[in-house]
Amino acid sequence: MASQGETASRGGSAFWNDPKFRSIFFQLLVVATVVGFGWYLLHNTSANLERQGIASGFDFLDSTAGFGIIMTLIEYSEESTYGRAFWVGLVNTLVMSAIGIVLATIIGVIVGIARLSSNWLISRIATVYIETLRNIPLLLQIFFWYFAVLRSVPGPRQSYALGESIFVNNRGLYTPKPLFGDGFEFIAIGFLAAIAGIVAVRRWARKRQARTGEQFPVLLTSLGILFGLPLLGLIVAVLAYGGVPLSFEYPALTGFNFTGGLVMIPEFVALLLALSAYTAAFIAEIVRAGILAVSHGQTEAARSLGLRPGPTLRLVIIPQALRVIIPPLTSQYLNLTKNSSLAAAIAYPELVSVFAGTVLNQTGQAVEVIGITMAIYLGLSLSISAFMNWYNRKIALVER
């Protein structure tokens, strides 16, 4: 052994045949190339921008935007700044992603379980749903839903009306807007207390069942708390201020369109339907794979212990299936969030449409705008995946 080492160092001709030297040399070479290329890109960009007289920097965010946005969940007008328009777009993206993720998960789980159903018709319907929706490009589906939504409802003058308060037409779904009066905080406090109470009752009931085996009617108690405490808040508010602290602003047809009330624009509805129906098809397959990954022996064991099919699924199969489901589910959530940027095609004003579209075109600050937009999507995706990884670790199998 020793002689081998000796020959290696002694017979080791020149230093460039030394594997250690070689590996360090080539790694340095790669680093230098990458850094050099990066520097070249940066330098080239800034030189070109300077030559064309395009100012770089983020000052443009403070100048007046001057354009209108159809859906603003935060205060915005034409006199607002580009920076404000950015926030409007970001909020619209976040709202769409959040609602889309919830809806896609619900549809996906239902369809996934339906595809495993022993009922021939149900499982076939689920199969057709999955194979159709996940094999048609999303952009086409967005157009399909958009024009399906638009053409299936009448114009503002012929609106479908539910009473004199809810109207549906091709400009949107109009509902009364709640106006909160003095004393509404009592109801809000009651509602928050109810949620805390329900969590506490569930914990307590679970512990008690683990200890004594007795079950507690959690659902009924929860419903009671959920309605009871806000009602108590309402009574307090009425006693304190002498009136119900909630009134409504009703939508009304004035001229071309309805004004007043809350409106959900058709672009929002179409995009939400398209994104959640499309992503649900993938989630359904993930759910099916997760459930199939749990060995059938688990079901048989649960049945032999006397568990009915419902609790078997809920207490035995799903907790084990979740470990297989969560990681690929995370990618689907990321996909949905990023796919929401296709909304520019149907005028839903999300980040890409408002900021990387209108703002970019008007300011010409391509590098900054695209940089910010990419950073936002990166941040969003990393946050979603950090949350899902945390959840995945939480439900991971605890070895005893």
Place this chain on the structure above:
Amino acid sequence: MKSAKELAGAAVCTNTGTTTELNVADYFRGNKMDYKVVAFEKADEVVAAYDAGRCDVYTTDRSGLAAQRTKLKEPDAHVVLPEIISKEPLGPAVRHGDSQWGDIVRWSLNTMIIGEELGITSANVDKMKGSPNPEVKRMLGQEANFGEQLGLGQDFAYNILKKVGNYAESYNRNVGPDTPLKLDRGLNALWNNGGILYAPPFR
């Protein structure tokens, strides 16, 4: 509906990132009218959505409106309102840095405009070659050497007028009142005819 001034409260379809998007905001704000802008990425979607009833109005360049109207299911059920709410001059554009090509394009357009002014059409250009008018002679290549200066043949103006025709012929053939676009000449008329179209002389 006769005027854009009656559009208070309307939903307006347009393209994102265009000057149109800003013009419509300026116009409605300037006239203190409410509006909702529905901005799409592509013109086809704007038209489809407008046709499906998503908006009360569609705004873009006047020539664009005329062109897009022909694509609607019932073109005659829609009118182009008379107000022109912004200046959007359209014309040929060339890349910076190639001045010879720039000159050729500029003088091709000038030829068509002067052709109309002097009454030279594709039908009578052969006859006009015998005209005593010195500017016609210079233009059609019998006198002076404008073609050479541009790096073209002496008959470049003759070829343009013979094969394409003068500005009026081209306009009437492609976008004028007798075409589906039904656009009046308006500001596109010659300077001596109530418009602003003007070309420097062939000299």
